[in-house]
Amino acid sequence: MTAGRRGWTVYCEKGASDVIEAMPPALKDSVIRFFCDFAVAGGLAAETGGSPPGRPLDDARLEFRMVVDGTSMFFDYLVLADIKEFRVTNMIWLG
Secondary structure, eight states: OBSOTTSOEEEEOHHHHHHHHTSOHHHHHHHHHHHHHHHHHHHHHHHTTOOOSSEEOSTTSOEEEEEOTTSSEEEEEEEEGGGTEEEEEEEEEOO
């Protein structure tokens, strides 16, 4: 899921990807669109010195937790600025 060739990307580790694959098709499509928008907004924040979306989980502000408004889903992610990637390490969907 990318925001563009030169933009930031969102990479979901296997556990998070399995959660997305278990979702009904309409929700799965919505989550994929969310992550594309997330890559754009989060990348812009990171590049302009702001904080990416979510609550920081460490003092270095490299790991975050994001609760997706209006859903029963949250995920943890790492900011890998050197490769312009948000790596989703864990996802919970209460389906």
